[in-house]
Amino acid sequence: MVLGAQVVQVCIEVMLHGFDIVTRIQRELTEFISWHGFSGTADFIGIRRTAVSGFGNLPTDAAYQPVCFRLVP
Numbered sequence: 001m002v003l004g005a006q007v008v009q010v011c012i013e014v015m016l017h018g019f020d021i022v023t024r025i026q027r028e029l030t031e032f033i034s035w036h037g038f039s040g041t042a043d044f045i046g047i048r049r050t051a052v053s054g055f056g057n058l059p060t061d062a063a064y065q066p067v068c069f070r071l072v073p
Contacts, residue, residue, distance in 0.1 A: 013021045029041075038044055 010022070010025060033040065036044070
């Protein structure tokens with residue numbers, strides 16, 4: 001949602017955990033909104049859209065690479 005999605009699909013979660021998961025998602029979303037001081041989802045939908053970068057813009061310095069991807073000399 002922070003990248004701009006206004007709808008989030010939760011079908012698999014419902015299939016795996018039953019319809020009670022919807023109540024948990026609602027509760028946790030409400031907690032998230034409150035904790036961050038938002039008044040509703042409209043306050044944060046798309047808030048991080050400008051932080052998205054193309055693959056070519058990612059840092060190539062080894063310090064930014066996870067250990068599992070570093071080349072061993």
